[in-house]
Amino acid sequence: IFGRYMPGNSLVHNLNPAMKILISFYFIVIVFFANNYLTYALLFFLCFISLYLSKIPFGFFLKGIRPLILLIIITVLLQLFFSAGGHIYFSFWIFKITSLGLISAAYIFMRFMLIITISTLLTLTTSPLAISYGIEKILSPLKKIHCPVDTIALMISIALRFVPTLTDEATSIMNAQRSRGVDFGNGNLIKRIKSLIPLLVPLFVSAFKHADELSVAMEARGYSPEMKRTKFKSYLIGMNDYISMMLFFVISLMIIFFRN
Amino acid sequence: KLQVRDVVYIGMLMALSFIISKFNINTQFISIRLAFIITVIIGYSYGPIWGASIAGISDILFTFINGQMYYPGFTVSAVLTGFLYGLFLYKNKEAKFSHIVVCQILIVVFVNTILNTLWLTLLYNIPWQTIITARIIKQLITMPIQIAIIFLILRSKNLKKLLFRM
């Protein structure tokens, strides 16, 4: 499975992808403005509402953030030990746990959880295809300065279309080389880099062969990069999009107001 | 100016960057990310503007698809890296060693060391002094490996035939 999209039919799933990406961006930026418990609480409130509305099972969501747990722990520990100041609770060799350290560890933990929650939620509720559509829409004002947005959109969709194909191919090339005695992921640095050559060379060769033939097929189907094309895919911007946008905007104003 | 083939090639290279990032080499001390090879290839074949745009878009797209934590600062770094590779390597047939070295040093100093450290200090809320030494040491180890790989790609006749079809 490519990406971690979880198909569904919730309000969050059905938001316009461009809008969803913009809102996520906006959210990540306002996270950095939060600096006291109230402002963090507001942001968590927003996250929980979104999560609830997405109808994603909480367990599944937790599984989704599992790969990031190590990162969170390390960060929290870093904070705990390195931002000194205030009352000292515990001290061992160069490590000290201080009141200030505890507070900043708590803040950083919350900041991480927020960014991760919103990124994960976006991933779980938006298919790769919808993400590419969203990026295309966000870039579309650039058409005015003659930026080839449609062409870029096609590049992205070709990329997404071939990720599963190339993944399968990479697996089968690896298997073929394994049965010829290659040990992937073993040995020292040089040995590891070397063991990638029998994987990467065939992978590139195959990818470019796909590319050569696909470009002929696309030309045969009447495509040319400069032409005008109509669009099959379309996502409407509905009432829900406006409401969510407003909600995020209002909360961000509150954060500006309540921060220290 | 772009042919149909170029559109498909860039799309395919983006897909490749996603795939090969799964084969990053992680040892106890350092990790080598392979996707920079793709940025080099795009920069060499299509120049700084395409290099920068595709690097930025790939960063956003794949971070979201993978469900990693998104942070806009790293998109800025990716864009700059793509731009620099394009600026120095675009249609650089001779691929002079000095060009590659200067290019990689600029990337290491401005992007990897200054910018990325800045993003990390902002993101993790830690003073830069605590991580800068470790980061510099890591850069000093990976830089020669990256230079060697770029040099190999741009200078090996066989690899060039396979990787650059335009």
Add this chain to the structure above:
Amino acid sequence: MHKEIIFKNVDYYYQHDTPYEYKALENVNLNIPIGSFTSIIGKTGSGKSTLVQMLNALIKPTNGSIEIDDFKINSKTTNKNLKPLRKKVGLIFQFPEKQLFADSVREDIAFGPLNFGMDESKIDSVVEESLKLVQLPLSIMNKSPFEISGGQMRRVAIAGVLAMKPEILVLDEPTVGLDPKGQKFIMNLIHKLHVEQNMTIILISHQMDIVASYSENVVIMHNGKVVAFDTAQNIFSNESLLNKYDLTLPSSIKFYNQLIANQLPLNESVPMHVNQLGDQIIKMFS
């Protein structure tokens, strides 16, 4: 020492323990005799490729085990010490030319043997021998594997596996995408290896004419299960069995059945290829 490759209660789940889990093999029990030519048939997605990849421990059974000689593969098998097994069982994948990577044909063929620790000094003779087996001129050795024709690429890839001197050769659709002449060449090569070197052959194929003409045993797979395993003669005599699993009859048997339907007295066993059918017809006239 076993005289058989033994699959014992083998299950395999893709993405085990995830929401995407899906069962690719279910309770497979199969004993393939060493030294035989066994074909595996079944629709796309029936689990054929999954099954044969287990012979090299590329994937390991979720439950159950596989025994090949002294090797036992089960869910606990680690990736260490697999080299002797992988040397013994040569795998030729679909479109094997996709595995070519080296600067020269020679280097590519030598890759496997070198990985398995063959002496540098013996490499040249092994490469030459393999090229002769696949009937390519030695002059091709120093060419890049990407500069030769598609048919030649496939032969070089096969030579690369043969150079490892496997005792068991597993082939997944080795003739797909080749023209009839190329197909015949590959099948004759496999047949020759089987007859002359007594190599155990396990072949996956969709082409019933090929399966019928060459194999001794046939396995039918359907939805991850082995639903039939018998001699080729018995399998292909059982038309309703083949129909049940959406498999076609070989041309020779189709024609034979039509002759029988026309009340011609061909009372022998079903013919496995055109010459056998021809012989039966001639016998009918004598």
Add this chain to the structure above:
Amino acid sequence: MLNNIIEVKNINFKYNDSETKTINNISFNIKAGEWVSIIGHNGSGKSTLIKLLDGLVQLDSGTISINGDEINEKNLNKIRKNIGLVFQNPDNQFVGATVEDDIAFGLENYQFSRDEMIKIIDNVLDLVDMKKYRKHEPSKLSGGQKQRIALAGVLALNPKILILDESTSMIDPQGRNNILNVIDEFSRKSNMTVISITHDVEEIKLSNRVLLLSNGELVEDTSPEKLFENVKDLEEYALELPFSAQLSKYLIKHKLQLPNRYMNEGELIECIKKLYLKM
């Protein structure tokens, strides 16, 4: 009298990096509604020939007219709309990330409106019996299914000519039959011309006419029956004799009194039966 939908006159073509001509002075006409097989060994120029027909590579000399229009740089778009091309590897012609997106790709290029697209996609998915796969991704389809989508994608534009470039050689027998049936039916209904590059005798048997290429030259322009009967070294042209021909060859070699001409399976059975009853 049927019109010539394709007229090829004295065409020549050579690739830049090659020393010999890939296409050497070929001329032929194809009538609307014909099903023509093109055969020949690898490197005989078959694939180049069809790329020339679609204007995907440019002629060195000679002319090609499609539906009355001589191919030049300006009318490529019109020419290509008349011609649907299905290639060998189903993976290398799938542009869209889902089935419906892929079929839409060609329609978007010819600027159909969204409403038209929805209708057309519905129709062609019905035609190739893939309606329930509409939202599926290509990686979840079998080779045969992908090839059916490729076919749907070109039929969506209602082409006058369908060209198959070894389109069935990489898929399993059921998939192959399935596709050939769809094409057969569609071409009869809409008088679509079919040109197919193939190594497969079953496919050749479907055609009215066979063009045999060798080293860039057109060496035979004949019917399937005559081909199986007259051409001695079919294997040299990357073909295998049909089963009935193989069998009668073997029987004749073993002194059975069969007529020395090509017979299809039915004819051969009749012949053997007669012979047996006479005995």
